[in-house]
Amino acid sequence: xxxxxxxxxxxxxxxxxxxxxxxxxxxxxxxxxxxxxxxxxxxxxxxxxxxxxxxxxxxxxxxxxxxxxxxxxxxxxxxxxxxxxxxxxxxxxxxxxxxxxxxxxxxxxxxxxxxxxxxxxxxxxxxxxxxxxxxxxxxxxxxxxxxxxxxxxxxxxxxxxxxxxxxxxxxxxxxxxxxxxxxxxxxxxxxxxxxxxxxxxxxxxxxxxxxxxxxxxxxxxxxxxxxxxxxxxxxxxxxxxxxxxxxxxxxxxxxxxxxxxxxxxxxxxxxxxxxxxxxxxxxxxxxxxxxxxxxxxxxxxxxxxxxxxxxxxxxxxxxxxxxxxxxxxxxxxxxxxxxxxxxxxxxxxxxxxxxxxxxxxxxxxxxxxxxxxxxxxxxxxxxxxxxxxxx
Ligand code: ADP
Ligand code: MG
Numbered sequence: 001x002x003x004x005x006x007x008x009x010x011x012x013x014x015x016x017x018x019x020x021x022x023x024x025x026x027x028x029x030x031x032x033x034x035x036x037x038x039x040x041x042x043x044x045x046x047x048x049x050x051x052x053x054x055x056x057x058x059x060x061x062x063x064x065x066x067x068x069x070x071x072x073x074x075x076x077x078x079x080x081x082x083x084x085x086x087x088x089x090x091x092x093x094x095x096x097x098x099x100x101x102x103x104x105x106x107x108x109x110x111x112x113x114x115x116x117x118x119x120x121x122x123x124x125x126x127x128x129x130x131x132x133x134x135x136x137x138x139x140x141x142x143x144x145x146x147x148x149x150x151x152x153x154x155x156x157x158x159x160x161x162x163x164x165x166x167x168x169x170x171x172x173x174x175x176x177x178x179x180x181x182x183x184x185x186x187x188x189x190x191x192x193x194x195x196x197x198x199x200x201x202x203x204x205x206x207x208x209x210x211x212x213x214x215x216x217x218x219x220x221x222x223x224x225x226x227x228x229x230x231x232x233x234x235x236x237x238x239x240x241x242x243x244x245x246x247x248x249x250x251x252x253x254x255x256x257x258x259x260x261x262x263x264x265x266x267x268x269x270x271x272x273x274x275x276x277x278x279x280x281x282x283x284x285x286x287x288x289x290x291x292x293x294x295x296x297x298x299x300x301x302x303x304x305x306x307x308x309x310x311x312x313x314x315x316x317x318x319x320x321x322x323x324x325x326x327x328x329x330x331x332x333x334x335x336x337x338x339x340x341x342x343x344x345x346x347x348x349x350x351x352x353x354x355x356x357x358x359x360x361x362x363x364x365x366x367x368x369x370x371x372x373x374x375x376x377x378x379x380x381x382x383x384x385x386x387x388x389x390x391x
Contacts, residue, residue: 025088025108033112040081040111046071047183047388050360053190054203054248060194062123068191069120069129076136079184080111082391083177091169092154099150103143110136130195133188143181147174148317148346155317171315171351176391179355183388186250186359209246212254212287212294212380213239219258220285227266230343235269235280237262241287247294247382253356254380257364258285260349261298261376267321267344268302268374293362296378304368313366314354319347353378361386 025034056064087095087104094100113132120129151170158167186205193204201209220237227234265283273280284299305313312318321344354364361381368374 025084025104028105029108033108036115037081037084037108037111040077040115041085043078043081045079045082045390046075047390048187049385049387050206050248051385053206054208056194056203059198062126065191065194066120066123066126068194069126072133072187072191073114073117073120073129075187076184077111077114079180079390080107080114083107083180084111086173086177090173092158092167094150094154094170097150097153099146099153103147103150106139106143110139130192134192137185137188137192140181140185144178144348144352147177148348151317174316175351175355178352179359179389180391182355182359183390186388205250205252206248207246207251208248210249210251210254211243211246212249212296213241213243213245215251215254216241216258216285216287216296219255220262222255223259223262223266226263226341226343227270231267231270233270234266235273236282237266237285238282239285239287241285242289245287245289247289247380249294249360249380253359257353257356257378258296258298260353261378263343264349264376265298265300265302265374269300270302272301272303290382292382294380294382296380298376298378299373301373304370304372304374305366306370307368310366310368313350315347316351317347319345321345358389 025037056068060068084104084107087100087107089095090100095104113136117129117132118125120126151174154170190204190206193202201207216239220239224234224237262283262285269280269283281301284297286297286299288295288297350364350366357364357378357380362379364379365377366374367377
């Protein structure tokens, strides 16, 4: 009760502040919708676990699909409304940036569509609801690059006085915002995937026999081909781990994280040995099978990162590469979910990868030896009983 009250007064304060910024929802949407958003934003979000998702089985029965649709019908508007309330009240005028407004309007649109969808009662309702979910999933594809452009705009404005790395509240917000997005897309993606023809060892997006060594090899191949294209060469990467070992995980999440870590190592090693007579030392990727965790270590001899730079690595937009956002126009930004594939430059690789790891109860940490190289430790929880973290 106390927390609900605290939340409601926080929201009231947020609404007031937003009113002062002149970017109020009410200027764009009806009173009814705005009231509904704020009423939903007072409700608690409900987390699920990997184990809950696994309980659906590879051939979900009709009843399970209906239950899943009913859960999403209740839960998604709550999660979306929390985000809208936040987007209304970002500090430093970030809420008023056109890119941020665009993202907010996507959230409001999806909220409205879900709220006006009638109760899911039978299999035919469920099919229609799944179609709506597909539509919403597509609408939100470009949230990350479009938000990034809003933040980049703020960064340009502030650059003379203070770096955007030094704004902890922005990073806290982005961490929560993107974590929530991972959760929403996992839930929607899972429901949609349960409708697809069953694949061996798959329950929706989850591969019950996911081979970390196999996924790592794919991620390495993809990262090396980008490095080759951009730099004209790519250091070798050696994998140490049993390819036959498997555990239940979402391969697309694992691919995303390893791809980002390997790209960082390739860039560091390539740049350090570019003008050297010596061959670049191979990057070493080790997969360790523990009782509690699967740990993947990516070790490179790319010269490391100064200790003072380590906290910055976890902030959004911190990069030592030239940012493609600086001269990116809108057409480019709508290409892919995380912007066009580049080796480096968004400064999003590490913080987003850490969110993916934490989403299922894992973590990512970086240890650097300046003057030698970097070790990234990616811990993946193998129990799957952990609830989603809900910002
Ligand atoms: P980006 O790669 O787009 O710059 P990241 O979040 O992946 O964004 O990394 C942020 C910064 O951290 C990089 O620009 C680089 O300066 C530093 N960094 C990350 N990984 C390594 C590494 N393995 N070796 C050296 N520097 C690294
Ligand atoms: Mg990177």
